[in-house]
Amino acid sequence: MRAGSPPSPSSPSLAARLAQREQRPLLRVLTCGSVDDGKSTLIGRLLHDAQALYDDQLAALRTDSARHGTTGPDHLDFALLVDGLAAEREQGITIDVAYRYFSTPRRRFILADTPGHPQYTRNMATAASTADVAVLLVDARLGLLAQTHRHAVLLSLMGLRHAVVAVNKMDLVGWDEAVFRRIADDARAFAARLDLPDLTCLPLSALTGANVTRPADEAPWHAGPSLLDHLETLAPLTDPVLGPFRFPVQGVSRPDAGFRGQTGLIVGGMVSVGDPLAVWPSGQTSRLARIVTADGDLESARAGQSVTLVLQDPVDVARGDVLTLARAPCPVSDQVSAHVVWMDPAPLLPGRPYLARIGTAETGAKVTALKHRLDVSTLTPLAARTLDMNEVGVCTLSFDRAVAFDPYRENRDMGGFILIDRLSNATVGCGMIDFPLRRAANIHWQPTRIDRTARAAAKGQKPAVLWFTGLSGSGKSTLADRVEQRLHGLGHHTMLLDGDNVRHGLNRDLGFTDADRVENIRRVAEVARLMTEAGLITLVSFISPFRAERQMARDLMDEGLFVEIFVDAPLAVCEARDPKGLYAKARAGLIPNFTGLGSPYEPPEAPDLRVATDQQDPDVLADEVIALLRARAMI
Numbered sequence: 001m002r003a004g005s006p007p008s009p010s011s012p013s014l015a016a017r018l019a020q021r022e023q024r025p026l027l028r029v030l031t032c033g034s035v036d037d038g039k040s041t042l043i044g045r046l047l048h049d050a051q052a053l054y055d056d057q058l059a060a061l062r063t064d065s066a067r068h069g070t071t072g073p074d075h076l077d078f079a080l081l082v083d084g085l086a087a088e089r090e091q092g093i094t095i096d097v098a099y100r101y102f103s104t105p106r107r108r109f110i111l112a113d114t115p116g117h118p119q120y121t122r123n124m125a126t127a128a129s130t131a132d133v134a135v136l137l138v139d140a141r142l143g144l145l146a147q148t149h150r151h152a153v154l155l156s157l158m159g160l161r162h163a164v165v166a167v168n169k170m171d172l173v174g175w176d177e178a179v180f181r182r183i184a185d186d187a188r189a190f191a192a193r194l195d196l197p198d199l200t201c202l203p204l205s206a207l208t209g210a211n212v213t214r215p216a217d218e219a220p221w222h223a224g225p226s227l228l229d230h231l232e233t234l235a236p237l238t239d240p241v242l243g244p245f246r247f248p249v250q251g252v253s254r255p256d257a258g259f260r261g262q263t264g265l266i267v268g269g270m271v272s273v274g275d276p277l278a279v280w281p282s283g284q285t286s287r288l289a290r291i292v293t294a295d296g297d298l299e300s301a302r303a304g305q306s307v308t309l310v311l312q313d314p315v316d317v318a319r320g321d322v323l324t325l326a327r328a329p330c331p332v333s334d335q336v337s338a339h340v341v342w343m344d345p346a347p348l349l350p351g352r353p354y355l356a357r358i359g360t361a362e363t364g365a366k367v368t369a370l371k372h373r374l375d376v377s378t379l380t381p382l383a384a385r386t387l388d389m390n391e392v393g394v395c396t397l398s399f400d401r402a403v404a405f406d407p408y409r410e411n412r413d414m415g416g417f418i419l420i421d422r423l424s425n426a427t428v429g430c431g432m433i434d435f436p437l438r439r440a441a442n443i444h445w446q447p448t449r450i451d452r453t454a455r456a457a458a459k460g461q462k463p464a465v466l467w468f469t470g471l472s473g474s475g476k477s478t479l480a481d482r483v484e485q486r487l488h489g490l491g492h493h494t495m496l497l498d499g500d501n502v503r504h505g506l507n508r509d510l511g512f513t514d515a516d517r518v519e520n521i522r523r524v525a526e527v528a529r530l531m532t533e534a535g536l537i538t539l540v541s542f543i544s545p546f547r548a549e550r551q552m553a554r555d556l557m558d559e560g561l562f563v564e565i566f567v568d569a570p571l572a573v574c575e576a577r578d579p580k581g582l583y584a585k586a587r588a589g590l591i592p593n594f595t596g597l598g599s600p601y602e603p604p605e606a607p608d609l610r611v612a613t614d615q616q617d618p619d620v621l622a623d624e625v626i627a628l629l630r631a632r633a634m635i
């Protein structure tokens with residue numbers, strides 16, 4: 001874009017100019033820093049000086065600067081241009097990642113503007129995963145802040161190789177060289193502990209434009225380039241085309257019976273027709289027959305191109321698979337060591353099932369061991385049982401099936417992942433795979449001659465899990481006990497697992513934090529599954545307060561085996577019953593995380609059966625459970 005009205009798109013000179021511009025190398029720049037460091041002003045300044053603004057945008061900016069500006073009558077308030085959203089103006093913070101495009105005669109740029117407010121770390125991590133270089137703004141008057149450290153750590157974790165520390169507002173410290181040197185030394189000392197191979201420190205004033213796009217006469221002591229000069233000449237340290245060929249399959253294209261191709265984006269290396277290829281995780285091999293694009297077939301293709309690949313043989317390929325050259329495979333595993341950046345207000349709980357999206361693959365995933373979290377200012381590993389929002393941890397991640405990937409350091413597209421909450425579908429974390437763990441590969445499921453069906457048949461019954469959930473005092477144990485008595489009376493083989501009892505043995509190491517409750521339910525669900533293998537009708541009576549873990553328990557059992565019974569009574573009724581005096585203790589502050597008071601209970605949304613124990617006698621309710629089992633032909 002240039003100043004002035006855009007020429008008509010049909011003009012040949014525009015087409016020629018656009019084509020020429022497309023040839024220029026592209027640099028993705030991420031800007032980050034603390035609130036008020038001057039990011040928006042810097043971006044506005046770059047866009048303005050690179051003449052990437054339309055006349056009407058400039059005119060609006062002049063009017064806005066006069067009306068709302070904070071920069072005095074002599075300067076345009078570029079922050080107004082960039083923080084274009086009304087809500088942002090009111091809050092004074094930027095709330096999402098905004099991408100802006102401009103070009104100079106030497107290069108094309110995509111600028112990602114990320115918010116500096118601490119709770120928006122997630123946006124920064126997202127933008128950092130695709131950026132080539134980050135510009136970290138520092139206010140010359142304040143120096144490096146905790147937030148600057150956090151951002152630098154995130155940048156290095158996200159695999160950024162180039163960073164610029166832009167010491168802004170130098171005009172407000174009289175362009176004092178000593179101030180700049182001190183901040184630059186601090187930044188270098190901190191970066192030395194990170195994996196940030198290329199760090200450049202530049203003094204500038206986004207407001208006046210000094211050393212942004214023109215040299216700063218105010219700083220004769222600065223011999224280095226201006227920020228734009230530096231960005232225009234930066235030679236990226238990594239080039240995805242040089243890595244091994246990687247093609248995460250997005251979909252299978254089958255327009256007619258005669259054609260079958262795999263569509264996707266090449267995220268590493270090059271490939272040519274005739275190359276021997278392998279499909280992962282299956283390991284099947286074939287040769288590349290054709291590279292199809294909208295503009296016709298190609299002989300070879302490289303990273304960055306979206307293509308359809310046709311294989312010579314009819315091998316099984318599905319979305320989420322990865323194609324590589326047969327001689328340069330990628331790791332395949334169902335367990336990895338990874339860094340996780342947590343982004344959700346609810347903490348990461350080890351053992352809780354999430355969905356992981358790695359490239360184009362999607363699978364269930366759990367953090368099976370949280371090794372430590374990082375103090376992002378000092379990089380010290382700290383003991384941790386959960387991760388809170390914005391915290392970064394190192395963990396073992398276990399997938400429901402083997403997936404193909406690369407360590408993030410080797411290929412960001414192949415080794416980056418996001419974690420999604422299964423119930424809300426929200427992205428709750430993102431992460432970087434560090435390396436595969438192979439332990440699980442050596443453990444195989446041992447088939448046995450006598451299986452669940454045979455064991456159950458010997459008992460003349462079908463196995464089942466009756467899962468009773470509800471508040472403490474709601475009547476779970478009473479009801480489960482009555483149901484078991486009836487089943488026993490009918491000649492069935494049963495087992496009753498009660499929270500209080502299991503916590504005396506198998507789960508005696510667990511307390512009542514969210515993380516411990518998740519582990520408590522994970523273990524009892526596994527035990528219940530083993531009981532069904534034994535052919536038993538298993539009754540589980542645990543508060544099991546979280547939907548996610550009840551869903552996990554259901555998913556663990558075969559279809560039709562799991563019956564969720566919501567033992568419902570209002571909190572006030574449970575509290576009035578208080579058979580163990582625990583509510584009284586909790587009210588007195590002696591049990592801080594008691595369910596229903598200091599700790600949440602998430603009622604089932606669609607239980608198989610809901611029983612209201614404040615309205616019906618336990619015997620009537622037990623008969624209802626038996627009737628349901630009969631109606632489903634489970635007994």
Ligand SMILES: Nc1ncnc2c1ncn2[C@@H]1O[C@H](COP(=O)(O)OS(=O)(=O)O)[C@@H](OP(=O)(O)O)[C@H]1O
Pocket residue numbers: 471472473477499500503512516517518520521541542543544545580582591593594595599
């Ligand atoms: N903080 C806190 N919150 C809830 N419950 C507490 C707590 N501390 C002790 N107890 C007693 O432990 C019993 C619940 O254990 P569960 O294993 O069923 O709990 S959970 O499913 O892990 O939430 C529960 O038994 P029930 O009353 O039978 O539900 C209580 O007696």
Ligand SMILES: Nc1ncnc2c1ncn2[C@@H]1O[C@H](COP(=O)(O)OP(=O)(O)O)[C@@H](O)[C@H]1O
Pocket residue numbers: 470471472473474475476477478479541577579612613614615616617618621
């Ligand atoms: N359906 C019901 N109607 C009336 N009282 C009940 C009913 N079910 C249970 N109770 C009473 O509520 C109290 C708590 O029951 P309990 O089974 O121990 O609950 P939980 O196992 O959920 O903590 C006991 O005193 C029990 O007699």
